[in-house]
Structures are given as structure tokens and as C-alpha cells.
Amino acid sequence: MNNPINGSSAGALPLNAPEATGHGDHEVCLPLAEQGRVPFITPGVMVLMGFAAIGLLVLAARFIFGIGAVTNLDNQYPWGLWIGIDVATGVALAAGGFTTAFIAHVLHQNRYHEIVRPALLTAMLGYTFVALGVVVDLGRYYNIWHVLVPKYWQGNSALFEVGMCVCIYLTVLYIEFLPIVCERFIGRINLPGPLGALNGPLDKILRLADAALNKTITFFIIMGVVLSCAHQSSLGTLMVIAPTKLHALWYTPILPLQFLLSAFAVGLAMAIFESLIASRSFKRPFEMSVLSPLGRMIPFLLTIYFAAKLIDLVNRGVLPLALEPTLQAATFWIEIIGGVLLPIFIFLIHGLRRRPGWLFAAAAMVVLGVALNRVNVFIIGYKPLFGDGPYVPAIPEVLLTIGFISILTLVYRAWVFIFPILPVEGGHDNA
């Protein structure tokens, strides 16, 4: 089992791979199932499956009995955990897809290619679950297609912009992922029984798509970057419409800019974060030679973000609010110190950046910090004018979110096993 390339189909792949990936990857990626070493089912996976099952039960309850039956949402708090975490935080944390693609494919920093695929997968799955999360939260989910029909378009709505961009970006992500599907299945489609007749045509379609994408993939990658910038910022615009409700520590007309800047930083941090987790989970060496220089970029992005925040806070004269003994002030400081300032220092120190533990801690802090920022903007900092007490998510609400994250993780694991996402081990051995 030490052989990284599994016996049966090893012959076809290395020949296929470089050609199919199309944009000059140095690394050779293989499905984890073919790389061997780790079993799909582990105790951790079993636990995740349990959470996933509970989540699906809550999901069923939501569709049978309505949103009111499983959430603590009311007329004062129309948006809760599902929008704050599943959607807003989900979009932010899926930013790794476009940031790494930008660095690797637009800036042609070729050494980062090996984290592009995992980040792309995270983005694709992340956005898929963002879309699912939206569907669950929508009262009339069956009308969601209205967003795509010109008759209903409402260009003044920031949410419309977010919805449109997410729809198109999701499509772009699937297109970006197509080369990986091609790489995996061209010449290897083998449907059983009567479906076998489709093998030939499907293979032809894949080859056609591969050829088309070979020339156009750059366009889609740039599209992805543009769309991401657009909706990452528009997600911030959403709350600009509620000046009387959003706490002054977060309410600012430049909220979209802050959302975009933090998305840049968290995209890279998320790439580091998940690479380290995946390496640990799949018992692979940490890819420090890639992650460490990636980490070097984060403090600059975070500093710009922090500057945009600080200047804005001083400019609006609301910093004294951060000294009041409120929950909002507390979460504000956690977000700023834990999520921005501390990681800046850790990333800046060369010695720490090279050590997986510290790198992981710093990346995790940025990820949690930006996640907390989204939660602050959408939940904790949201102070309705009336109503009794703060919104606390109901247990089923939490269970559904945990269930969704579990399913997301499981699908990620399955995809890594099925598709050539992770590079074949060998070159690096820093662990």
C-alpha cells in the first residue's frame, strides 16, 4: 500500500493527466482511492454521518412543519443562523476558490497549483451548500427560479446582485471543475448493463468539453474572480440598507469594501486551513513549501482590511462603543484581536510561519475571525428596534447547520476519493 499509484488503472492516468488539466499544472493529481493508504470510512466519518442524518431529519421537519417549527426566527429577527452561518459565512469561507485561482492562474505563480484544486473543490461544494442553505431558509423555495427570470429582476436589490452572481459563479465553478471530471473519466467511462451504450457518446462529450475548455478555461477563471469580487462585496451591501438595526461598530457604507478585503484574506487562510486538515486526515505530509509563502501574503491583506476598518471606525467616531460592556463590544474585540491582529503577527514571524502548528493556528484564527465578523454583522450586531431579547438559535437550527457542514465534509472527502484533487505524494516531505 506504499505505492502511491494504485495498480489497476495506473497506466492510463499519468499520460492523460497533464494534457487534461490543460493549464500547465506541474503536479500530477490522482483520486485518493487510487493513491490508496487511507480508507474512506473512519470513526470520524461515522460521527459526521450521524450528524448528517440528524441534519436531514431537521431538514424534513422544516419542509413539513415550516420554518417557524424548527427555528427561533420571528418578525424581529427574520434572519438567523442559516443566513448568518450557512450563507454569509459559507460564501466568505469559499473565497479560497477565486483567491488561489487568481494567484496561480492569473498571476501565474505556478508553485501554488497544487492547492488550486482542493480550493476549487471547497468553493464548488461550499457554494453548492450556500445555495442549498438559501433554499432551506426561503419561505417559498419553489419560487427561487424567479431570480433568473427577467420579469422579476429587481436591480436595486443587493440581494438580487448576490443571488445572480452566486448563480453564475456556481455555474462557472462547475465549468472550472469540468477538466478534473474529464481527466478522471475520459477513456474510463464504464457504465454497467444497458447503460453501457452511453459510454461512447458520454466519452465523446467529455472529450469535446475538454477540448473546448482547454482554450477557454482562462476566461472562466477570470470570470470567477470578477463574479467573486462582485458578490463578496454585495454580501456586505446587504446590511447597508439597515442603518437603524445594525450595530454602529459594523454599520458602515463601506461594509462591501470591508467584506471584499476580508474575503481576500480569508480565502488564502481557508486554503491553508483546509490543506493542513486534509493532510492530517488523509495522513499526508503537510505542504509547507506552498503554504508557508501563501501565509506570507495574508498579513498584507489583513493589514489593508484592518486599515479600512480602523479608518472607518475612527472616521465615524464610534470607537467608544467598543469600550461599553456589551456583547457586541466583546465579540468586536475577539474579531479584531483574535481574527486580525494576532494572526498578522504570527504570519509575519518567519519562524512561526514555517511550523505547521503555528501556521494552522494563524489560519484558523483568520477563518474564525472572518466567520465571526459575518456572524457579528448578520446576527450579533443585528439589533432590532423592538422585540424581546436577543435571538438565540433553536437547537434544530444548530443541528441543521452542523448537519450541512458534516455533509459538506463528507462530500468533500468522497470527491477527493473519486476525483484527482490531491497531488501524488512524493516531491515534498516537510512533515
Add this chain to the structure above:
Amino acid sequence: MVSRRDFMKISGSVAGTAAASLAGVQTACASGHHLEPDRIGVLTDYTECIGCRRCEWACAQENGLPFGDLESCDDQSVFQEMRRPDERQYTVVNRYPAPEGSDKPLDVKVNCMHCEHPTCVSACIVGALKKDPMGPVTYDASACIGCRYCMVACPFQIPAYEYHDPLTPKVLKCTLCTERTLEENKMPACVEMCPKEALTFGRREDLLDLARDRIRRNPDRYLPHIFGEYDGGGTSWLMIADRDFTEVDLPELSDRSAAEITEGIQHGIFRGFTGPLMVFGLVSILGKSMGDQEGRLDQEGQRKEGDNE
């Protein structure tokens, strides 16, 4: 004589003014709502309201909402807490205790204000909420996808939601009795019911005149502020009172609707897709130039990281 530099200055400032005014025109067009000069509204004189709650009853009758019989309005115990309109009651009357040095409590009717530039309409992703040029903010349940962004956006926290309906939940709020007011030429049910004419229905412009007139004639009775004339960009529902409106839980709003800010951002970035196209162009050029230097940069990068390691 005007020197060349001065000329450039002047023409520059003139051009700037022209551009600014042009931009202003465009913004007005872009916000896309045209309002009739004859649009309707309601003036609430809080000092006239006696808290009889007959408007609540009339509203329930008109909209087919559950409510006790007429006499149940006499139940004053509801004033013990501050109520909010919800999906079963589009309007409620709250009683605010008399301020110090007065024995007059103030009864305050709460309902959708039908803003002139409504944030809920601006927020609505599918245009289910619309601002009728004649005043009312209308809702089309068949278009709604149930995202509840309107509820987040509303500065008065009015729209209510049928959270317990699993299939066809609706966003519910005062309709300004659109059918009665715009089609049947009647006044809204609550206004018609109001025994004291604390509610007056008419053209918004006339109501503003009426309110100004009352304030001018009774400076001791009213504070010189018509809530909704400008607040939040203006509202169809106007209020006058004997105390500051913040004392009766109306929010302090700027004279511009918050929708103007988001629409400004939206249209600023997305007008003719210039923003996205610029980013697209920038990224493309960057990608191309970096691609040209790829080899060199790559080598440099390798060397640098080598130094670091």
C-alpha cells in the same frame, strides 16, 4: 481678462457642476420610482387618538383577520405591553405613559408607513414588493420567494411573516387598503372607523398642508415636526404629536432613505457593468503580462522562497 488658467478653472467647475447635476438626474432615473403628485396618504394626529382601538377592529374586518367582537376593543389591558403589528394584526395601538408634568398618555397607532422610497421595495429580490405611484407599498405573494430581506431592511420593523406556514408563507403588513383607496374611491378601513378623525386620509400634499396648519395654529399642542415629511426619505403615513417621536419608539432616520445608499453602491458599481468589466479587464491584462513574464517571475519566486527557507 480671463487668463487661460482661470478659464480652465471656471470651465472645469462648470463642467463639474454639469456632471454632478447630470449624475443627479441619472440617480433619480436609476432609482426608478415615479410618484404621482396626487398620491395618497394618511395623517395621524397622535394628540387626537383616544386609544379606542376601533381601527384595529376595522383593519381585521377589512382584511379577514381574526379579532374579537367590537366590544373586545374596550379591553385596555393590552396597553400593559408594547405590541407590534404581526401577521394576524396589521395595525396596533400602543399607549405611552404621560411624560413628567403631564397627565396625558399618548396612544400611538403602529402600521406600515408606506415610505416614499421604501427600503423593503429596494431590498426585494424579485420585485414582489412595489411602490405604487399613488402611494401604497403593495405585495405580490405569487412573486415572493420568502427571503425576508424586506423585514431586515424595513427601518420601522413592520413586515411580518407566516413562519408556521410550510407551503405558502406570506409577508404581511398594512396594505393602505389598496382596493378601497385606489379602486373603490374610499378611505382605508381604519381611517373610516376612527371616531375622532385622529386619522385623516387624503392627498399627501394636502395632508402636509393640514399638518402644517395645525402645528402653526396650535404651537402649544404640537411639536413642529411632521414625522414622515422627510424622515427616512418621506412616508405616505404622516404623524404629528405633542412630544418627540423618539419617545414613542419611532426611529431617528436621516432625510434620505437608506435605500439610496445601497442603490448608490449598486448602481455605482454595476452601472452598465463598468465595474465588473473594469475588474475583468484589469485581471485579464494582469494575467497576460504576468504570463509573459512567467518564466522570469517563477525563477525569481523560487529563488526568493529558497532564500527564505
Add this chain to the structure above:
Amino acid sequence: MRSFSATRLILLMVMLIIFLVPLAAFGAASGTASDQVVDKDHPQDKMHQEETGRKLQSCLDCHKCKRPTRKDPCLVACPRYESHFFSQQQVEESPEIIIIDQLSELYGSVVFAHRLHAEMAEMAGGCETCHHYSEQSGVIPPCRECHDEERNVVDLSKPALKGAYHRQCMNCHLDWSHENACGFCHEQATDELSAVTPDTTDIVGIPHPIIAATPTYTYNTPHEDGPIVTFHHNDHVDMFGQKCVDCHRGDSCSRCHDADREEAKPLNHITSCCSCHGKRDCTFCHKDEAMPNFEHGLSTGWSLEPYHTGKDCTLCHGKPDSFRKPETTCTSCHIHWEDGAFNHAVTGLTLDDDHIDSDCVDCHVKLEFTITPTCDNCHDEPMLPEKIPGRLKLH
């Protein structure tokens, strides 16, 4: 300087004009916009001052529009805020009672004790406390003369009749009684609304709005022998047919209209109760426990069921002051029955043709109607109860 060509100069001028014209227009507009009296020596102004005796603040006090003309003076109809009241009417000349019923829809009419209110207003400021308009002659028109029944959505200068009434009443009533329940003034609407014209003079002898009385009062008196007195107000009105004035004539206003009252003060029972009951045995009213409503069967042992319910007490007992206790035999009252004029059907038994002409005593031995009738006087074998002399109609 050479490059400063003529075309550029023209361009500059055009731009300046474009820029300046709106500015000038704006300035001109703001200069003239004013709703204050412009001409202090305005002849109309002088006339108005003499008429009203007040210094006018603004044209808008009387004119609806900012620029009234002779053709269209756009006058405010009944100026609420300026003195237009010349009446010297005395309270005694005013109507005693006004029944406001022209708007009845959800609520019944209001019996408005006008003179009573006028008397109260006399203490405050006379008719002008409520009435804000009279004709030069001093005639005070009723509210409905100016205030329309239909609400006007175009001319908002004056409230409609409903609003005018309620504003007039409720402002004081809220201050005074803190009462905003509609039933305080309105009668409940019924199907035959117009048929109800309550006799408001019945209540205290002078017009008074209808009062909803408590059905039963239970008094805990300091009387040692039987401290509990139960007074069934509804029995006295519904059963004994007493009118309000029978007991309440000349009643003191403050007995009810006392702002500080915590509970109703009882009437002086020596005058009110004893006028009917006489000064008999105290224990007639004073008991050790509360008494149930009057029930003839229980109290006297002689049930009114089924023939005597709903009859006026005085038919048997005479007037209250000459109360008598009648015999309980039927013939002690129904003396004319022996004339054969009795319609037996009222007992529920319609006699058949064979028995219709029989004498009462043929069946009712010794005219004792309380014991079972007999057939033995005519028939050999007993017929009752198998055979009955007619058709039974059960009650």
C-alpha cells in the same frame, strides 16, 4: 491669450447662463415665498380685525390658499381657531336633551343630556367651551349644519360630523372619566334601532342618559338583627313594574357623579323602600344571609305556575300602598266563571261537545279546583284517567 478664442468665450457665456438662471430663479422664488400678512394696511385685514377683535397672524387663518382673490377667496368655512361666536344664549334656553342618531351604524344613538352639559360648561366658559361658531344673530347652528355626514377626502379643512362629535365629547371625557369605551355614551345597536326612543325623563324625573343598572345589590348593614339586605333591582323593574322615577325621583346627582366614589351609595331606604313596603317588620329585608330573587312559589307557598306567570302583581294584590293578600281558591278571584263564560281551553283541556255545556261542579266537586276532578256524578264506571272529556294540549 491668443488661444482664448471667440468660440470658447461663447461657450463660457452659455455655461454661465445655464448655471446662473436657475440660481436667480431660486433666489426670486425664495424671496416671495411667505405666508405672513404682507400688507398691514390691507382693508380686508382691518375689517377682519374689527370683526374678530383679534390681531390676525396670517392670511391662512381665514384663507385656505396662499393667494386669495376676490373671485376665489378660498375662505375657511367655520374657522375653528378664530372667534366667530356672538351668542348670548342662556343655559335655560338650550335644548334639554339631544338624541344623536343620524349616524347610527355599528353603535346605537346617543342620548346627549345637552342642558346638563351646558350647566357644567357654564362653570368653565359658557357655550363657547364647545360651540365655536354662531351666526351674527346669535343663533348657534347644530354641528351637522357645517359638518357633513360623509367624510371629504378633498377638503380636509374640517372634520366630518362623526369626527366633530367625538372630538367634542372625548377630549373632556378622557380628562374627566378616563373612559373611552363606546358603550359609555352609545346604546348598543339593535335591529329595530329607530323604534327605540327611550323615555329619558323616566330616570330621575329630568332627562338623563340611559343607565345600565346592576341586577342585584347586596348590602352589609350595621343593623344587628339581620345585617344582610338583598335588593333585587331587576325584580323591582322587570317583575314589579317599577319605573326609575318611582324610587329615584329627586335623587342626588352626587350619589352617582362623585369622582371619588368607590362604591355606590345606597338610597335612603326609609324614604325609597318604605314608600312601598311600609314600616313593617325590619326582618322583611334584613336577613342573616343573601336572598335569592323573588320567587312567588317559594316565598308564599303558592306557585304562579302555570296560569299566573307574568301577570301584573297589582291584579291580585292591589296597589302597593293597599297591599292585600288574596284567597288562594280560584273562585275567590275568578267569580265570573260561574256564568259559564270560562274558556276551559286555557287550562290545556279543550272540552269536547258532550261536556262543553256541563257545569263546573259536575266534575270539580265543591268547586275545589286543586283536587282531582271526578266523573262519578254523571258516569257509573270511572272514566278518568283512561278517558278524558276532551282534547288535552300539554303545556
